[in-house]
Amino acid sequence: MNAPLRSYAGDGAHIGSYYAATANTRSLRPPLTGDHSFDVCVVGAGYSGLSTALHLAERGHQVAVVEGARIGWGASGRNGGQIVNGLNASLQTIERRYGRDTASFVASLVMEGGDIIRERVETYGIDCDLKPTNLFTAYTPAHMRELEERLALWRGYGIETQEMVGKDRIRDYVATDAYVGGMIDHAGGHMHPLNLALGEADALEGQGGTIFEMSMVTRVDHEAPQPVVHTADGSITCKALVLCGNAYLGDVVPALTPRVMPVSTQIMATEPLAPEVAARLLPTDTCVEDIRFILDYFRLSGDRRLLFGGGTVYGGTDPKDVVAKLRPNMLRVFPELAGTRIDHAWSGNFALSFSRVPQLGRLNDNTYFAHGYSGHGVTGSHTFGRILAEAIDGDRSRFDVFAKVPWIPFPGGRMFRVPYSVIGSWYYGFKDRFGL
Secondary structure, X not given: OOHHHHHHHOOOOOOOOHHHHOOOOOOOOOOOOEEEEEEEEEEOOOHHHHHHHHHHHHOOOOXXXXXXXXXXXXXXXXXXXXXXXXXXXXXXXXXXXXOHHHHHHHHHHOOHHHHHHHHHHHHHOOOOOOEEEEEEEEOOHHHHHHHHHHHHHHXXXXXXXXXXXXOOOHHHOOOOOOOOEEEEEEEEEEOOHHHHHHHHXXXXXXXXXXXXXXXOEEEEEOOOOOOEEEEOOEEEEEEEEEEOOHHHOOOXXXXXXXXXXXXXXXXXXXXXXXXXXXXXXXXXXXXEEEOOOOOEEEEEOOOOOEEEEEEEEEOOOOOOOHHXXXXXXXXXXXXXXXOOOEEEEEEXXXXXXXXXXXXXXXXXXXXXXXXXXOOOHHHHHHHHHHHHHHHHOOOOHHHHHHHOOOOOOOOOHHHHHHHHHHHHHHHHHHHHHOOO
16 A cells, blocks of 8 residues: 555554454455546545445435445444533523534534444444444532533433433442432433444435545645645545545545544453343443543443443543553453453544634535534434435534534644643543542
């Protein structure tokens, strides 16, 4: 392969994750060679790109997706697999920053991504171990008050899918004494994220879409009357271009580079647990995440492994030893797993925006982008894909509302954004540690 590909994705193969080891298919689409024309070209075969392309193909557009590595190579094939409704920035934060009208608009769509995922799984028969509900957990009474405020706020916007879980009921969901309570979201869920992406890719091709894998984008001419996407061995000219590289777009489009920062998170997968152990630890098979600033998240896989994730590394570098970083956190929740073997451990990047609000916009009349989900991209990317497709198909009503939300640059620019964020994480980590 070409040197640019190796610089960001190695040989382009999926990393050694549990998801890659249990992927439904390993078939490889051809790379982009020669010059082509399509109605729409989408850069990036993660959730944002696949969602956009599939919605457009269903509307009759001729769509091509260009991916620098394998489908779902980035965050879409490595994440925790949790269908968590909402954005990283809370509705309370959005209301305070941007006003009630913007918060009402966001509230109207925060449940949409999960609904799209469930609809895709049912319509196209995607085998991805889809399961219902997710649980937010509290370590302290202050955390419980935060969840109660969140519940009241969401209900104020007409969202009724959540309920509080007190200390007397928390063990009905997770067998640990670590938490003082939590909040269940009956509209949440979890699934095998790579198999979801692969299933959506199959669905796209079934609707007439084209996917080029192992085709690193080297240059984008988005100022041309019709945008042109260049790779080492080919090009695509299109009427509309959608940039969905997110944390892995790099400097291909300089105008987007300073808007987000890559941040890595880590996950490990235990050996398969005995059925009675799995049923005892997570009796309802829900997925769990706590509400600390630097949080842990976990769930059971389809073959009863505990998938446990957490931690952040600003700038997107990988820690030297993922297991050493995560195991103490896992044992804090489940001490009985002390002797349990870890079969897989991996890291991956998501794109963080400074405001923690994802960004949707245009660079000109026919070049669109979506990125910056800040760790909540499973649902948000599916919603943004639909909104992007609506805009390209002629209805920009929802797109224009979100595109007007201002983005905030990182203090200090690219040079100082990492140390600034690290200092901030120390502060919030201190608050987490001492329950402040």
